[in-house]
Amino acid sequence: MSSVAPHHSRRLRVLWQRLSEPTLVRRSVASVMVAFVLVWAVLLGYNYLKYKQAITYDPGMLKYGDAVLESLADLPDASHAAAALASTDHWTNVRRRQTGLLPGALMHELRDGASGRLVYAASGLQGMDLQPPRDHAGSSLTETTVQGQPYRIYAGRNARWTLRILEPKRPDADYLHYNGRTLVPYLLLAAPFVLLPVWLSVRNGLRPLQQLAQRIAQRSSDELQPVGFHARHRELKPLEQSLDALLARLRQKVERERAFVQDAAHEIRTPLAVITAQAHVMARSESAAERTEAQAHLEQAIARTSHLAQQLLDLAALDEAQRPAPRDMDVAQWLRAALAQAAPAAMAQRIELSLDAPDSVPARLDATALESVVHNLIDNAVRYAQAGGSVAVGLRRGSGMLHLSVQDDGPGIAPAERGKVFERFYRGTGHAANGSGLGLAIVRQAARRMGGQVQIGDGLNGQGVGFFVSIPLPSPAWVPFLCPTPSTPA
Structure with missing residues (x-):
């Protein structure tokens, strides 16, 4: 018995997880149910508007009062007219109670047209403080409030009698409550005939997606060939x-x-x-x-x-998806410090280093990527330049871009090789210096990580080679600070 209970509990948990897990079929069915609720609300609103129009311009009440008044025209005797109206009052209210559609009871009042003497009054009118009927021909329908209760009042007059009929005005809340309940059975009756086709269509529509998922799940972890599903449906x-x-x-x-x-x-x-x-x-x-x-x-x-x-x-660090947050820095001051570190190697080969840059260029940048770009370009320029040559570094900012250039007057790179120099481990021919072939690949990857690009062009005085880096800049939130000393060039 002790092993059966945990097993049963696990099955219940699995069942609950399956039932509580969101599914597209369940979502589609829920959407249809929401649509049914909207339809119900729209129909209820439409009926309410029709009802308000009907009670404002109600020909039914006028026709009823005129019909009763006409039936009394042939009864000149007051007792006969009172008996006929009492019967009409009783029959009408019995029907109202049987249907249950209208609130309260109609109350009839009949007076002699000539003297104004009261001939008949429903029991509900006793104690009501009603204004006497207005003396005018024809019939009318008005609204008034008697003792806090709203009423619609029919008033009609012929050659013999004056008739008034009071009907309690139905509250809007009662109307909405009744008609809301009335519409629900119709919607419940229609729901299965709508939900079943929706459920079948969604389930059938998801079958190609499930087949695609199964095909992907069956693939091995090292299989990177195209899926080969050949979807026939435009959505897939x-x-x-x-x-x-x-x-x-x-x-x-x-x-x-x-x-x-x-x-x-x-x-x-x-x-x-x-x-x-x-x-x-x-x-x-x-x-x-x-x-x-x-x-x-x-x-x-x-x-x-x-x-x-x-x-x-x-x-490898530049290839990582996670990137360090950019920081505010003065690129011009930072670049001067980087050139100072490269100066001993340049002086050993009698190479002249020069910098053309403004006094200050504040920017928000990925400092690690910028360091990789600058150090590798300067290292390459010093490494491959001829003894007694020149290396010129330029920096400027314009049109939301940071432009960095490193040019030399060395042997340069043949035009046929310029498209390959950014490939990993590629080393050009005709150079005495040894290198790993990774420096320019690092420059390109670092520039891309900052959202920029690097291009190769001409060097100084028509000789050598030049590298031109363009980096987009956000609006800097820069405050002057001391620039850190760059690390040792790679």
């Missing part, structure tokens, strides 16, 4: 196309990352082999000169490996 085609486009982007990303890993492994293998060989020479060689030379090659290989590892980390 955008979903299938979006899924195929997403899979294509994922497939390209996986292929790119796989190629990146292979290239990274190949690039790291070379300096590691050098490290191994030179360490072997240092351990086995008896010549001090050979050990010194091996140590120099070893340090160079270690530096190259460290530089490559740092660039791989930078590129």
Whole structure:
């Protein structure tokens, strides 16, 4: 018995979860029910408006009073007229009670037309403070309030009699309550004939979507080929196309990352082999000169490996979806500090560094991405420039954009290679300097992360090469502050 109760409880929980889980079928049925409520409200409002028009211009009450008055015209005797009107009063109110549609009772009053003497009055009129009937020909319908109760009053007159009929005016709340209840059975009767087709149509309409979901669920985790569903319905085609486009982007990303890993492994293998060989020479060689030379090659290989590892980390960080929040900074002051750090390497090769920038350029930027752009462009320019050459850095702000340029007068890049230099691990030909081939790939990725772009162009004085970066800028909420010193160039 102890094992049956928990099992039963689990089944109840599963059943409750299924019943409480939102479904499109249930949502569609609920929408139809809401539509029924709206229909009910519209019909009730329409009937109410018709009712208000009817009681304002009620020909029924006038016709009834005129008919009673005409039936009394042939009864000149007051007792006979009183008996006939009493019978009419009794029969009319019995019918009102039987139908239950109208509130209260009609009250008839008959007077002699010549003398105004009261001939008959319903019992309900006793004690009512009524104004005497107006002396005019024909019939009329008015509204008044007697002792706090609203009434509609018919008044008619012929050659012999004066007739008044009082009818209690129905409150609007009573009318709405009664007619609201009257409409409900009709809507309940129509509901199954509407809900069943809706339920069937929604269930049948969702079947292709369920088939698409099953096909996706049956795919393995590494299968990134198109879904191949071939949707026939126009509503499903955008979903299938979006899924195929997403899979294509994922497939390209996986292929790119796989190629990146292979290239990274190949690039790291070379300096590691050098490290191994030179360490072997240092351990086995008896010549001090050979050990010194091996140590120099070893340090160079270690530096190259460290530089490559740092660039791989930078590129991986730029590829991450999560981005640091931009911060306010003075780009001009920050750029001067970055050039100061690059100055020793430039002076070692007798390269002149120059900066053309305003005194202050406040902006809100992704500082990490900007640092990757600036350091890699300046490092490339200094690395590949010829001894005694020049590297010019420019900075300006205009039209909501930040424009950064780095130009040199070195050997430049052949036009045929300019479209490839931003690819990972691509190194151009004809350069003596060694590099990892990742610097410009990092620049492009960092510029894209800031929403900008980088273009390649001409260098200084018709020589060398230039890189031009454009970055969109939001409106800065900038307050002057001390600029942090940039980190060591990658």
